[in-house]
Amino acid sequence: MTPATVALEDVEVDYRGRGRALGPLSLRIGDGEIVALVGPSGCGKSTALRLLAGLEPATRGVVQRAPGRGETSVVFQAPTLAPWMSAAANVALPLELSGTPKPEARARALEALERVGLGGAGASRPAQLSGGMAMRASLARALVTQPRLLMLDEPFAALDEITRRTLADDVLGLWSQTRPAIVFVTHNVEEAAYLAERIVVLTRGPGRIAGEVRVEAPLPRPAGFRTWPVFTEAAEAISALLAKGAEAAP
Amino acid sequence: MNRLADALAPLGLMLLLLGAWEAACRLTGVPAYFLPPPSQVAVAAATGLPVLVPAAWNTLSVALVALVLAAAGALLLAILVGLSPLLERAVRPLASALQVTPVVAVAPLILIWAGIDHPERAVIALAVLVAFFPIFSGAVTGLRSADPDLERLFDLYGAGRLQRVLRLRLPAAVPFLMEGLKVGAGLAIIGAVVAEFAAGSGGVRGLAWQILDAGNKLQTDRMIAALVVLAVMGVAVHAGLERLERAGLRWWRGR
Numbered sequence: 001m002t003p004a005t006v007a008l009e010d011v012e013v014d015y016r017g018r019g020r021a022l023g024p025l026s027l028r029i030g031d032g033e034i035v036a037l038v039g040p041s042g043c044g045k046s047t048a049l050r051l052l053a054g055l056e057p058a059t060r061g062v063v064q065r066a067p068g069r070g071e072t073s074v075v076f077q078a079p080t081l082a083p084w085m086s087a088a089a090n091v092a093l094p095l096e097l098s099g100t101p102k103p104e105a106r107a108r109a110l111e112a113l114e115r116v117g118l119g120g121a122g123a124s125r126p127a128q129l130s131g132g133m134a135m136r137a138s139l140a141r142a143l144v145t146q147p148r149l150l151m152l153d154e155p156f157a158a159l160d161e162i163t164r165r166t167l168a169d170d171v172l173g174l175w176s177q178t179r180p181a182i183v184f185v186t187h188n189v190e191e192a193a194y195l196a197e198r199i200v201v202l203t204r205g206p207g208r209i210a211g212e213v214r215v216e217a218p219l220p221r222p223a224g225f226r227t228w229p230v231f232t233e234a235a236e237a238i239s240a241l242l243a244k245g246a247e248a249a250p
Numbered sequence: 251m252n253r254l255a256d257a258l259a260p261l262g263l264m265l266l267l268l269g270a271w272e273a274a275c276r277l278t279g280v281p282a283y284f285l286p287p288p289s290q291v292a293v294a295a296a297t298g299l300p301v302l303v304p305a306a307w308n309t310l311s312v313a314l315v316a317l318v319l320a321a322a323g324a325l326l327l328a329i330l331v332g333l334s335p336l337l338e339r340a341v342r343p344l345a346s347a348l349q350v351t352p353v354v355a356v357a358p359l360i361l362i363w364a365g366i367d368h369p370e371r372a373v374i375a376l377a378v379l380v381a382f383f384p385i386f387s388g389a390v391t392g393l394r395s396a397d398p399d400l401e402r403l404f405d406l407y408g409a410g411r412l413q414r415v416l417r418l419r420l421p422a423a424v425p426f427l428m429e430g431l432k433v434g435a436g437l438a439i440i441g442a443v444v445a446e447f448a449a450g451s452g453g454v455r456g457l458a459w460q461i462l463d464a465g466n467k468l469q470t471d472r473m474i475a476a477l478v479v480l481a482v483m484g485v486a487v488h489a490g491l492e493r494l495e496r497a498g499l500r501w502w503r504g505r
Contacts, residue, residue, distance in 0.1 A: 050402075053406065054406075055402050055405055069407075069408045070408065072406060073406070074403065074406060076402075078397075078399065080397055080399040080400055082400060082418070082421065082422070083502065083503050084421045084422075084502050084503075084504070085421075086504075093403075093407075093417070094406075094407045097404065097407040097413060097417070098407050098408060124504075125503070125504025125505065126504065127503050127504045128504060128505060145407075
């Protein structure tokens, strides 16, 4: 077992005075592991993600986080780029906020943009980028700090199918370079089976673990992986767990 | 063709109204001190131009100084309030109370405080008072308008309070600030005019004073000429700020 990057033990989160949002939940993310959190809307997936990122405290239970400040990155559903800054300035922002001198931050930002295939777009403003390009810039901003833990909160939800698939392969390609632990939230079963080594399925809210599915196949995925039996079986197993989790009593 | 019609329509209506006004004055023989015909107003405006232009400048410069002071004060207070929720709760009721109190009612007090020898200070102070609130509430709203996920990123990377204000909240507030400035500028002119009236003949010799002076002398044509200059000035300032706002927003959005 690889050492844990982040672990939740019997964690619960309450809405402010309106009952439980999530848990009890125990979850362990190993170093360099890619884990998908799948569940129906309102099951607390995004809450779990913020908990793992250290952006939200647990009401009860223990959250153990190994990454220090600046070693966790989050990519949100929307690209969340500041419209008043160029793409390069947006990507350099995490570095500048944590005290990296501006010229160095800008140089590393341009490198990160290069890595996500946006080499020439550093001077562009977010409004000049397409949806897919903006998401890539957002990914570059998350990777520029070379995080140990990368969180993706339904990052491809707003994109068309072809862009989604290209970005999924790109994420895996980037992962293989520095091997951060990746936790991503989705409600797309196939995306989960394609991207993750381990898929954790949550019940409807307050989310608990309905079950786990492992995908034993090489990463990044080989061409045509979507036709492999291991992929289709995993997708079916996830769907079955989702159906089971939807029946669970609240 | 359509755009030409759009441009000509307001002009046509204006000419029509002026024509009706001129005809009505001539046909009814109403005395000029009661309602002078537009031709007489035009003559008064033309001959009075050497007086009206400096007067307009006086009013405008008071409004602009007031706008700058109000903007600086409002932004500073908005930032402080944004840093401390407690301060915001403390300031809110006081701000609303001041906002709903008519300037005319406060004017005599401000005149006393500014000193009888410095009525121009009182006029500026009153215009500041009127222009302050739209800029302040725009700034407060704007400073809170940053994308919550961007705020979370700033949490994640351990940004300090000052970094958060300078790099996130202030730039995010820019569209709100520009809107507030536009509204504030219009109000600053109104404030300057009202304050000139309240300050009377000892105050700034701006357009309001011209209107008062002409009124005292029953020179109705001069009164209306000053009003026209005031309206033209207001429209020009508004149009200028509108263009500035559009250019600013284009820069902010990057297209």
